Amino acid sequence: MFIDRAVIEVRSGKGGDGAIAFLREKYVPKGGPAGGNGGRGGSIYLRASKTINTLFNFRHSKTFIANDGEKGGIKNQYGKYAEDVIVDVPIGTVVFEEKDHVFLGDLNEEGKMIRVAKGGRGGRGNSCFKSSTNRVPKIAENGEPGERKRLILELKLLADVGLVGFPSVGKSTLLSVVSAARPEIADYPFTTIVPNLGVVSVKDGSSFVMADLPGLIEGAHQGKGLGLQFLRHIERCRLIVHVLDMSESGRDPFEDYKIINKELEAYGFALDKRPQIIVASKMDEEGAEERLKKLKKQIKKDIIPISAITEEGIDELLYKCAALLKETPVFPLFEKEEEELLDHKTYTLMEEEPFFTVTRIKNHVWNIGGEKMLKFYKMTNISTDEGMMLLMSKIRSLRIDDVLENMGAEDGDTVILDDFEFEYVR
Ligand SMILES: Nc1nc2c(ncn2[C@@H]2O[C@H](COP(=O)(O)OP(=O)(O)OP(=O)(O)O)[C@@H](O)[C@H]2O)c(=O)[nH]1
Ligand SMILES: [Mg+2]
Known part of the structure; x- marks a missing residue:
């Protein structure tokens, strides 16, 4: 099972309270204020790590808690600060605060860290205060409370190539032919309900990750069919392979082509600006050649005809993917740097x-x-x-x-x- 979304709770530590104390020395009649400061509470960080591939371990709402800072001591002793807690998550995890869905950061590089809950400051002890009118204050601050947040973690597939198209056009079949992935294949719509990933090795020695995505239909960007949930997965694909069915399916491949592109555009994230390879599938079927001829006149772009059964066109498709990937950069998902947002x-x-x-x-x-x-x-x-x-x-x-x-x-x-x-x- 591929799990790509999890909700966790994080609680940073409270700061230690400041102390109220006085120096009592033999020859100093009143002594001076000597209450130490409390230590800072532990913060919670999320860190991108390649040692984890899924959010599977976060499946059952997990809670991460950092300790409180220690109280300040007498004789100006500082309370000890609490250690920060670092939680490793897969590279590619995007973090939101559940409340209001505030974006906190995109952990897109190995070792990248974001602070998701800030430890409370320690309170000041009475030795911190110096005023001409109140020389021996009997007050101290309490430590600042920690933060408590529920976070949504989202892991987008880090696939290079995403297969998109209407249900049953042969996306899963294609993935099963070019990689070791074994997705379910059947002739009813929405056979694929979770994305499958496969590593494709091309004969020229290069390799890339291909994702077989659930079929899209008109209105997907508004949540129709399996909708939005899966458009999300395409966000990070650098290249789209758009699969059109050439068999006697009763659907019009040109209409399909226009509808899917409209959905991609409507979803945003400049999806429509990604390079797209158009593939005509099931070319072994009767009448496929005629339908392809007609389609070529309508689309007026390169179309690669393939068949998962005869393996016609498969190599050509893979070479084309590898070549395009070499010149296609990774798309930024969010324009803003999270540094700007963290201490907002x-x-x-x-x-x-x-x-x-x-x-x-x-x-x-x-x-x-x-x-x-x-x-x-x-x-x-x-x-x-x-x-x-x-x-x-x-x-x-x-x-x-x-x-x-x-x-x-x-x-x-x-x-x-x-x-x-x-x-x-x-
Ligand atoms: N003749 C022929 N049939 C194919 C070919 N590729 C796929 N099929 C058939 O088309 C049907 C649908 O294939 P899938 O690979 O499950 O289609 P899909 O696009 O993944 O569909 P969803 O997961 O529902 O979106 C299956 O019955 C396949 O056997 C092909 O190249 N030639
Ligand atoms: Mg499928």
Whole structure:
């Protein structure tokens, strides 16, 4: 069975809570704040790996969980961060978040990784806060919660050549003749209900992968017949072999040809722009020659006549496929790079005038500015612990740490907001 779609759940770890602690030293009467930061929770990554060929192992909704970061300790001890979890998936897996079907990435190259659930940041311990009015704060941040998502994994067939055509035109038969694949063959429509793959070795020494796809009918792009599900599989084929039935099937091959091409075009993804080889099948049947003659006048393009029974035209077809593949690049499925999309959350806060700005003052020192942010700061009484907590939760909800991270801040960097200072925590 060929499984090409799976739903999994991923849960990244929560950040460890920051600690509240004080140094008590003999000759320092009050001591200073000394609560350490919590460690970052583990993230979850998907990685493309050639060691896996199908999504079979993900068949029963699987859950992947990363650990939480450790709590911060006393005496400024940092909590330990949790290890990230890396899940290997087959090359060619495309990842969507189930909710709203948001595209997360295309794992189309060996070793490529995408982060699908981000580990929560560790909370700041009280030693992080330095203000002139509240020198010994008794507050700490809790760790940021982890993310929980359901993901749809889709593996598209990585076939070079896709056989398309109406049901029963002989697609599976052709695949069985040119490769070791053994698809089901019968004279009723929709015999093939899942795609079959075969490796074709051409006599010139080259080889390619051919996919036998379920038959298409008019309206396939709207889901008719086996429809959409299978148009999806053609997306990655670099070359289309369009099979037309020359037997006395009662159908008009020219009509078939036009209908299928219309379906491909309507589906999008520039399918209609892929090179296409037109094949006239079942040439051993009576009357096939006449029908081919007529078809050639109608289509006015090269048509390769073949018969799976006499093997007429098979070599010619395979040579033609191999030659065209050499000059046909892989088609990009999505225009956007996933790097652009991954951290998109950070940039959704933009108003006409940003609430805050972040500037690098010098190495490891950052300044938060912006009129609105400064106004908020001035109106918050951080000489009380409650006030300071309010300020920190504002900083968190604005995702200022994420912006700092994107700008290259490092763990322990100093962040200045007017006369208040705190540490950046990774
Ligand atoms: N005479 C003759 N019959 C053929 C040839 N190729 C296929 N057939 C017959 O055509 C019928 C349909 O063949 P399949 O290969 O199952 O057709 P298909 O295009 O895969 O059909 P679906 O899977 O339903 O889309 C079968 O009865 C085959 O034996 C051929 O070259 N010559
Ligand atoms: Mg078939």
